[in-house]
Amino acid sequence: MENMDIEQLRYPIGQMALPEKITREQIDEWISVLEHLPIRLERLVVNLTEEQLEKPYRPDGWTVRQVVHHIADSHHHSYTRFKWALTEDRPLIKAYEEKDWSMLFDAQIGPIALSLDYIKALHGKLVYMLKGLSDLDLERVYLHPDGNVPVTVAQNIGKYAWHGSHHIAHIENLLSREGWL
Template sequence: MEKLQYPIGAFECPENITNKHVNKWIKDLELLPNRLSALVENLSAEQLNTAYRPEGWTVRQLVHHIADSHHHSYTRFKWALTENKPMIKAYEEKDWSELFDAKTAPINLSLDYLIALHAKLVYLLKGLSEKDLEKKFIHPESKVEIILKKNIGIYAWHSNHHLAHIQGLLDRNGW
């Protein structure tokens, strides 16, 4: 079950985040919309409504979750760049995934949104200075300060984590 839930493992942040790490993570974010589209574009409605693991989200919910989550991340970057260690707003991702749109909306709504969102996000991230990458925000639940260069890694991992969920389902079911 652990392998189904965390197919690439948990995010492990390097102790010393280098420009090489940041550039690789930005590349992962840049590639996400096309990689995700390629995985799901030929799936049937039944396949899209299949959970990637027992008691997990469906592929449809995952696609919409990625768009919702990365939308929040983009906003968090902007807050951290324009405010001094802002306390971000958390959101209840599990509750969002239970809303009717996450369960029923066509996935192309989120796929198209991710293309635009990631174009903006990647453009922003590629333009950040070393000083910008050191800026932080505070998560309201843990009260932990998150440095922006680490947040890039977290969302690159998040992208690959959910791609692996979908790829694993496709492989297990021979789709």
């Protein structure tokens, strides 16, 4: 791991960058990423030992267990943000302290099966909803409290497709470096 650049360890698929104009094809591709995330994640982690689950994906990074629980927590927030944007006029969402959440006992020692099952159910509902959105729905906005920055539903789809892929790459890279694949 010493030979790997810290930026590559933190952002193995690069930092999130959304296109200025988002096409329906990109939306469909991102929805497909979200649809397949639960099975991709489960295949990576379901057979890991307790010791392997406690391995951080990078120095000063979360353990594999914490990453799995973080994906569940983060995508839960995303689902709620979608719902707010679709049902309210430019709602100001509530942010959450993901680092603090990762330090709670459920993220540190909880069975990953809880989050894997939750991610499957959550993504089932999320993908079903996203596939039915109209072009007008995709333009709806929520406001992020960090500067009241508007985020469209379309942008949020891209953000969370990237987010899931980003954390899967963290785990894949660790498993590869450790020879666990």
